[in-house]
Amino acid sequence: MKLSEAKKIVATILDWQFVLMGVKKREEVQVNSKIETYSLEDLLKANKLVQSNNSRKSKLQQYNSQLGRKTKGVSIQLNIADRTIAAVYTALHHKPNGEMIALINDVGLGCVKADYSEH
Numbered sequence: 001m002k003l004s005e006a007k008k009i010v011a012t013i014l015d016w017q018f019v020l021m022g023v024k025k026r027e028e029v030q031v032n033s034k035i036e037t038y039s040l041e042d043l044l045k046a047n048k049l050v051q052s053n054n055s056r057k058s059k060l061q062q063y064n065s066q067l068g069r070k071t072k073g074v075s076i077q078l079n080i081a082d083r084t085i086a087a088v089y090t091a092l093h094h095k096p097n098g099e100m101i102a103l104i105n106d107v108g109l110g111c112v113k114a115d116y117s118e119h
Contacts, residue, residue, distance in 0.1 A: 003053055006046035007077055009035065013043060014078060016088045040089045044082060051079045 012035045018024040038046075054076040061074040 001042070001046060001049060003049060006049040006053075009038065009043060009046035010050045010077060010080065013047070013080055013085055013088050016092065017080070017084055020088065020091055036092050040086065043085050043089060047079050047082075047085060050077050053077075054079065 012029070015024060015029040016035065019026050019029055035043075057074045057076060061071050064071050
Protein backbone atom coordinates (compact mmCIF):
# COMPACT_ATOMS: atom_id res chain seq x y z
CA MET A 1 0.00 0.00 0.00
CA LYS A 2 1.30 3.43 -0.92
CA LEU A 3 1.51 6.19 1.66
CA SER A 4 -0.84 8.40 -0.37
CA GLU A 5 -3.50 5.67 -0.30
CA ALA A 6 -2.97 5.12 3.44
CA LYS A 7 -3.45 8.84 4.12
CA LYS A 8 -6.73 8.85 2.21
CA ILE A 9 -7.94 5.81 4.11
CA VAL A 10 -7.08 7.36 7.48
CA ALA A 11 -8.76 10.64 6.52
CA THR A 12 -11.91 8.76 5.52
CA ILE A 13 -11.93 6.77 8.78
CA LEU A 14 -11.70 10.07 10.67
CA ASP A 15 -14.63 11.40 8.65
CA TRP A 16 -16.72 8.35 9.55
CA GLN A 17 -15.69 8.67 13.19
CA PHE A 18 -17.12 12.18 13.14
CA VAL A 19 -20.33 10.79 11.64
CA LEU A 20 -20.61 8.24 14.47
CA MET A 21 -20.03 11.03 16.99
CA GLY A 22 -22.71 13.20 15.38
CA VAL A 23 -20.23 15.93 14.42
CA LYS A 24 -20.63 15.36 10.67
CA LYS A 25 -23.55 14.18 8.61
CA ARG A 26 -23.33 11.04 6.52
CA GLU A 27 -23.81 13.13 3.37
CA GLU A 28 -20.68 15.19 4.16
CA VAL A 29 -18.39 12.16 4.03
CA GLN A 30 -16.68 11.40 0.74
CA VAL A 31 -19.26 9.48 -1.23
CA ASN A 32 -16.79 7.66 -3.48
CA SER A 33 -14.16 6.86 -0.85
CA LYS A 34 -14.75 3.08 -1.23
CA ILE A 35 -13.74 2.56 2.40
CA GLU A 36 -16.13 -0.40 2.56
CA THR A 37 -13.92 -2.32 0.12
CA TYR A 38 -11.02 -2.51 2.58
CA SER A 39 -10.65 -5.22 5.19
CA LEU A 40 -10.17 -4.37 8.86
CA GLU A 41 -6.56 -5.49 8.47
CA ASP A 42 -6.08 -3.04 5.58
CA LEU A 43 -7.47 -0.18 7.66
CA LEU A 44 -5.16 -1.01 10.56
CA LYS A 45 -2.16 -1.28 8.22
CA ALA A 46 -2.97 2.09 6.67
CA ASN A 47 -3.05 3.70 10.11
CA LYS A 48 0.30 2.10 11.06
CA LEU A 49 1.84 3.35 7.82
CA VAL A 50 0.68 6.90 8.57
CA GLN A 51 2.02 6.61 12.15
CA SER A 52 5.37 5.42 10.82
CA ASN A 53 5.54 8.29 8.35
CA ASN A 54 4.70 10.80 11.10
CA SER A 55 7.49 9.39 13.27
CA ARG A 56 10.00 9.47 10.41
CA LYS A 57 9.15 13.09 9.57
CA SER A 58 9.38 14.17 13.20
CA LYS A 59 12.78 12.48 13.65
CA LEU A 60 14.11 14.06 10.45
CA GLN A 61 12.93 17.51 11.55
CA GLN A 62 14.53 17.01 14.98
CA TYR A 63 17.81 15.85 13.40
CA ASN A 64 17.97 18.89 11.10
CA SER A 65 17.14 21.19 13.98
CA GLN A 66 19.98 19.72 16.08
CA LEU A 67 22.40 20.38 13.23
CA GLY A 68 21.33 24.01 13.27
CA ARG A 69 19.57 23.83 9.94
CA LYS A 70 16.54 26.03 9.49
CA THR A 71 13.40 23.96 9.23
CA LYS A 72 9.85 24.88 8.41
CA GLY A 73 8.52 22.46 10.98
CA VAL A 74 6.75 19.24 10.23
CA SER A 75 3.23 18.48 9.12
CA ILE A 76 1.75 15.24 10.39
CA GLN A 77 -1.57 13.50 9.86
CA LEU A 78 -3.72 12.37 12.75
CA ASN A 79 -3.67 8.70 13.47
CA ILE A 80 -6.42 6.73 15.08
CA ALA A 81 -6.76 4.27 17.97
CA ASP A 82 -7.26 0.68 16.81
CA ARG A 83 -10.55 0.47 18.73
CA THR A 84 -11.89 3.46 16.78
CA ILE A 85 -10.93 1.86 13.48
CA ALA A 86 -12.71 -1.32 14.56
CA ALA A 87 -15.79 0.69 15.58
CA VAL A 88 -15.94 2.46 12.21
CA TYR A 89 -15.41 -0.84 10.37
CA THR A 90 -18.22 -2.45 12.37
CA ALA A 91 -20.58 0.45 11.77
CA LEU A 92 -19.94 0.33 8.02
CA HIS A 93 -20.24 -3.44 7.63
CA HIS A 94 -22.94 -4.55 10.06
CA LYS A 95 -26.54 -3.51 10.56
CA PRO A 96 -27.50 -2.50 14.10
CA ASN A 97 -29.38 -5.08 16.14
CA GLY A 98 -30.51 -2.95 19.04
CA GLU A 99 -27.01 -1.99 20.13
CA MET A 100 -24.90 0.91 18.99
CA ILE A 101 -21.37 2.15 19.35
CA ALA A 102 -21.19 5.29 21.45
CA LEU A 103 -18.80 7.78 22.94
CA ILE A 104 -19.18 7.64 26.72
CA ASN A 105 -18.28 10.72 28.76
CA ASP A 106 -15.98 11.80 25.94
CA VAL A 107 -13.72 8.83 26.70
CA GLY A 108 -13.42 5.73 24.55
CA LEU A 109 -16.01 3.83 22.62
CA GLY A 110 -18.46 1.47 24.20
CA CYS A 111 -21.53 -0.51 23.41
CA VAL A 112 -24.88 0.54 24.84
CA LYS A 113 -28.32 -1.02 24.52
CA ALA A 114 -30.62 1.10 22.37
CA ASP A 115 -34.41 0.86 22.36
CA TYR A 116 -35.75 1.68 18.90
CA SER A 117 -39.40 1.05 19.76
CA GLU A 118 -41.79 3.98 19.76
CA HIS A 119 -43.32 5.01 23.09
